Amino acid sequence: MPEAHRKLERNAIGFVLAIIGVSAIGGLVEIAPLFTIHETVETAKDMRVYTPLEVAGRNIYIREGCYACHSQMIRTLRDEVERYGPYSLAVESKYDHPMLWGSKRTGPDLARLGNKYSDAWHVAHLINPRHVVPQSVMPRYGWLMRNEVRIDDAGQHLAALRVVGVPYTDEMIANATKDAYGQANPDSDQAAGVTQRYGEATNVRTFDGEPGRLTEMDALVAYLQVLGHLTDAAYKQTSSAKE
Structure with missing residues (x-):
């Protein structure tokens, strides 16, 4: 040889x-x-796209390197399913660009984090993780409450995502900035358009607890609160398996 x-x-x-x-x-x-x-890849008729505010939050999540310590993929192992919930399906990340599944976990997996904790919990956790998890080694992100999130280019982000296959409509793109503001300000005139375009189940509320001001905290918490809830496919598959 x-x-x-x-x-x-x-x-x-x-x-x-x-x-x-x-x-x-x-x-x-x-x-x-x-x-x-x-x-x-599974199909899910109830699969919805991220709202403009959630897209902004995802961009902040990537910018701050959150994906480096938190994976968003629950394996089929029994201990993972019992701890985090139904294992991840490919269809749940269908509209994720870039993909954030990952394999590194300094902190817990976040695939099913949506609505598990209150908005106030997330805000406190991001300002100082030790306030809610004493043993946490996660750094503080208090500036998210001080920084106003940029939404004037929200339509451009949606248009770019449509190029790679995310089915945003012309109406969604045209109203992206209004919808980003309306999702975090439920009493505003723009709030009704969010549920009209993205569905009644869309979270519309003051995520950071300060109405009238749109911060990066609003955007990031909005994103975290939708993780695992873009579709119910995983939960339906789990129910079918038990039957």
Whole structure:
């Protein structure tokens, strides 16, 4: 075998062809499953897209590196399912760009975090994690309450996501800025349009506890409160399995 390898290395054309052959095999193994992806990814008729405020919150989540310590993928292992809830389905991350499943957990998995805790709990936790979890090693994010979130470009973010396959309508894109404000200000004129465009189950409330002012805390908490609730597919699958 070593002698054959030496001969191959001395034959430039043969070595190039061998590299191409091995690369082609590796590429085929990686690409072939994509042709049957429609058979492996579940469908969910109740799947909804992120609202403009939730998109802004997700962008902040990525900016602050939250994904580095919190995965958003519950494995099929029994201990994970018992601790976090139904295991993650591919369809639940259908509209995630980029994907944030991850494998590193300094903190708990957040795939089913939505509405598990109150908005006030999240605000307190982000301002100083030790106030609610004494043993936490998570850093503070108090500036989120001071920073106003930028929403004037919300429509551009939605338009960009539509390019990669997220089914935002022209109406959603045109009203993105209004909807971002309305979702965190339930008493405003813009609030009704949010549920009209994104569904009655959409969280519309003052996430950071300070009405009239839209902060990065509003956006991040809005995002955290929807994790695991874009569709009920995982819960329905769990119920079917028990039956």
